[in-house]
Amino acid sequence: MSILYDEERKIFHLATNKTSYVLEVVRDGYLAHRYWGKKISRFRDSNTLVSIDRPLSPNPYPHRKESAFSLDTLTQEYPGYGTTDFRTPAYQIQLESGSTTTDLRVHTHRIFKGKPGLEGLPATYVDNENEADTLEIVLRDSILDLTVILSYSVFEQGDAITRSVRFINEGDEKLRLLRASSMSADFGDAEYEMLHLSGGWSNERNVIKRPLQKGIQSVESKRGASSPQHNPFLALLRRGAGEDCGEIYGFNLVYSGNFLANVEVDQYDTTRVSIGINPFDFAWLLKPDESFQTPEAVMVYSDEGLGGMSRIYHRLYRSRLCRGEFRDKERPILINNWEATYFDFNADKIEQIAAKGKDLGIELFVLDDGWFGKRDDDTSSLGDWFVNQNKLPGGLEDLAKRINKQGLQFGLWFEPEMVNEDSDLYRKHPDWVIHTAERPRSTGRYQLVLDFSRRDVCDAIIRMLSDVLRSAPITYVKWDMNRHMTEIGSALLPPERQRETAHRYMLGLYRVMDELTTAFPHVLFESCSSGGGRFDPGMLYYMPQTWTSDNSDAISRLKIQYGTSLVYPVSAMGAHVSDVPNHQVGRVTPLETRGNVALSGVFGYELDLTTFSEQEEQMVKDQVAFYKDVRRMVQFGDFYRLLNPFEGNEAAWMFVSEDGSEALAFYYKVLAQPNLGFRTLRLKGLNPDVLYRLDDGDLFGGDELMYAGLRVPAELLMGDFRSKVWRLRRED
Numbered sequence: 001m002s003i004l005y006d007e008e009r010k011i012f013h014l015a016t017n018k019t020s021y022v023l024e025v026v027r028d029g030y031l032a033h034r035y036w037g038k039k040i041s042r043f044r045d046s047n048t049l050v051s052i053d054r055p056l057s058p059n060p061y062p063h064r065k066e067s068a069f070s071l072d073t074l075t076q077e078y079p080g081y082g083t084t085d086f087r088t089p090a091y092q093i094q095l096e097s098g099s100t101t102t103d104l105r106v107h108t109h110r111i112f113k114g115k116p117g118l119e120g121l122p123a124t125y126v127d128n129e130n131e132a133d134t135l136e137i138v139l140r141d142s143i144l145d146l147t148v149i150l151s152y153s154v155f156e157q158g159d160a161i162t163r164s165v166r167f168i169n170e171g172d173e174k175l176r177l178l179r180a181s182s183m184s185a186d187f188g189d190a191e192y193e194m195l196h197l198s199g200g201w202s203n204e205r206n207v208i209k210r211p212l213q214k215g216i217q218s219v220e221s222k223r224g225a226s227s228p229q230h231n232p233f234l235a236l237l238r239r240g241a242g243e244d245c246g247e248i249y250g251f252n253l254v255y256s257g258n259f260l261a262n263v264e265v266d267q268y269d270t271t272r273v274s275i276g277i278n279p280f281d282f283a284w285l286l287k288p289d290e291s292f293q294t295p296e297a298v299m300v301y302s303d304e305g306l307g308g309m310s311r312i313y314h315r316l317y318r319s320r321l322c323r324g325e326f327r328d329k330e331r332p333i334l335i336n337n338w339e340a341t342y343f344d345f346n347a348d349k350i351e352q353i354a355a356k357g358k359d360l361g362i363e364l365f366v367l368d369d370g371w372f373g374k375r376d377d378d379t380s381s382l383g384d385w386f387v388n389q390n391k392l393p394g395g396l397e398d399l400a401k402r403i404n405k406q407g408l409q410f411g412l413w414f415e416p417e418m419v420n421e422d423s424d425l426y427r428k429h430p431d432w433v434i435h436t437a438e439r440p441r442s443t444g445r446y447q448l449v450l451d452f453s454r455r456d457v458c459d460a461i462i463r464m465l466s467d468v469l470r471s472a473p474i475t476y477v478k479w480d481m482n483r484h485m486t487e488i489g490s491a492l493l494p495p496e497r498q499r500e501t502a503h504r505y506m507l508g509l510y511r512v513m514d515e516l517t518t519a520f521p522h523v524l525f526e527s528c529s530s531g532g533g534r535f536d537p538g539m540l541y542y543m544p545q546t547w548t549s550d551n552s553d554a555i556s557r558l559k560i561q562y563g564t565s566l567v568y569p570v571s572a573m574g575a576h577v578s579d580v581p582n583h584q585v586g587r588v589t590p591l592e593t594r595g596n597v598a599l600s601g602v603f604g605y606e607l608d609l610t611t612f613s614e615q616e617e618q619m620v621k622d623q624v625a626f627y628k629d630v631r632r633m634v635q636f637g638d639f640y641r642l643l644n645p646f647e648g649n650e651a652a653w654m655f656v657s658e659d660g661s662e663a664l665a666f667y668y669k670v671l672a673q674p675n676l677g678f679r680t681l682r683l684k685g686l687n688p689d690v691l692y693r694l695d696d697g698d699l700f701g702g703d704e705l706m707y708a709g710l711r712v713p714a715e716l717l718m719g720d721f722r723s724k725v726w727r728l729r730r731e732d
Helices: 305-320 345-358 394-407 424-426 455-471 495-517 537-542 554-564 592-600 614-636 702-707
Strands: 003-006 011-015 019-026 028-038 093-094 104-112 133-141 145-157 159-169 175-187 192-200 203-211 216-220 233-238 248-254 257-266 273-277 284-286 291-295 296-302 334-336 365-366 409-414 418-420 447-449 474-479 524-527 546-548 573-578 602-606 636-645 650-656 663-667 691-694 699-701 722-731
Touching: 003 104, 003 133, 011 133, 011 145, 028 104, 028 175, 028 296, 145 175, 159 175, 159 305, 175 296, 192 216, 192 554, 203 554, 233 257, 233 305, 248 257, 248 305, 248 537, 284 291, 284 495, 296 305, 305 636, 334 345, 345 365, 345 394, 345 614, 365 474, 394 409, 394 455, 409 455, 418 424, 447 650, 455 474, 455 495, 455 702, 474 650, 495 524, 495 537, 524 537, 554 573, 554 592, 554 650, 573 592, 592 614, 592 663, 592 722, 602 614, 614 650, 691 702, 699 702
Parallel strands: 334 365, 334 602, 365 409, 409 474, 474 524, 524 546, 546 573, 573 602
Antiparallel strands: 003 011, 011 019, 019 028, 093 175, 104 133, 133 145, 145 159, 159 291, 159 296, 175 273, 175 284, 192 203, 192 233, 216 257, 233 248, 248 296, 257 273, 418 447, 636 650, 650 663, 663 722, 691 699, 691 722
């Protein structure tokens, strides 16, 4: 059992292969956080809790001489507010009287094998009960008759711990939940740097790192989506930690809506970390006998730097977050027509691109925006999920069969969460959108957001999409979302529940996705939100890959894909070769380098294949054939970052196959510089005791390649946007 409880000392010890996480019940039921870090055999309290009478830190025992004890100085596990702790609480409840003072104490607990699912929410899971153990600690506020269940699941072999919280109103009065973090943890010092992933449209997941300071530092979304601005991820790095060494604490929320990841350093240099639904503009009414479930937080500790943390997340998410028949399958190489045609296409043009794709070895054609309603631009027809007969007079079935005759599978783009004002759906159901009655309705990209907090709206979308997916041999869906929420409200919710709208929307969306992916298990679903604007674990639970960014420029993608890899596996990252000059930044990049960047993800093309020269066609054939040969290693191997594009003019990374018999190393140089020295690339993840043969026939030991390194060819010093790939095979 990976969870042990010492009844006498009231200590819980959660242990993975390499990690220990320790809690203690102190005094009259307060739950204290005692240790999280490298695995220890048994916690014997060497780092003892100390209580000192601190000025302005009152004690919760008004009738005892207990001035040395205060919640304000206790390292807590799920703290409240109002009973002597002045730091940011993990939760907040408002009573009918208006008071927000609560007092949760440990009531009981249970430990069991396996990991239960979360009602209505995505979460990591187990294939059998021996893969994880779960601890549920039941907290009670006896005055309110409020029960709060803290859930901890320990993936012993996966070196990860997940947390979530359930609130149950067992009293007679209505309670209003104002804040409900999925986890909180206190650290005894503040000697850390904070790392997060921030950016914007076409510039997602930049790596931002800064030392902790006194006060609050946080990242959040208030947009109704996890957003490209900030990812629902946060890491604390012990001072001096880097890519390959040092202590890292990672926190990732399995949720796709508004979130807050918060770090507070108090006057005593105690650090409090929490992550969960953003309390801004959130409230949830808990009537008697009602409950509320928070999303899941996935926590990872690594003493092998950021690389160690990333590989833990990658393995867990690939195999115990992603689901369905595509979880372990190699993903097809696709051609998407968007940047080739935009809205201007017909069936013959699509068939021409598909035919060329077949000649080049591509496996899947994806028809993007413009196939439905009267859609000739982005001003109309979202919500009208029936075929545009002007473009496709034979319908989707005819087009899909024409594509299939070329030897390619057929995929389709949807944007199911949105509606245009110029659409049959909106004219019939103007109340089906997120809106407030007293305000005009803002639009973005001429769109309004359908109200997925409503069951009737969700049911209608399920019916419409199901009809389309049954109408033709469709094996792939690109699920887009291009609009964040404004005027947040629902026509069906009463005034006291309006601030529940954004979260109810997410619950509705998850139900829609669950029903569709269950009904169509042979369809590969890819998430998209103006590119990577909703690249989060919640989406991966339903859709095992995500369009990483609308910015398909290879040089921009070096940073985007590098930052994404901090948390998310390569098998989740859609990466395409696009046209030049690039449509987002205007850059002209060699086809070889565009291919070498896209080869480091779920590979595809997004341009007009019929315009290639013979030389370009041969290069694409070679790229496609090479990817097919190394696809398993790229999508399911171990990933190692070698050179950080945020820190210089170069980037490099590599893949090592599941069995360690092969490796693939990529090097990229951005701009040429005069009179440079030479670059040596030290590889990682190889077996130091075996020999590896390179494609050119040279034979080197794994130890030599990792410690002495591999020389980058001198010819790469000349010219901008150059790249190089090495393939290594173990010599038996």
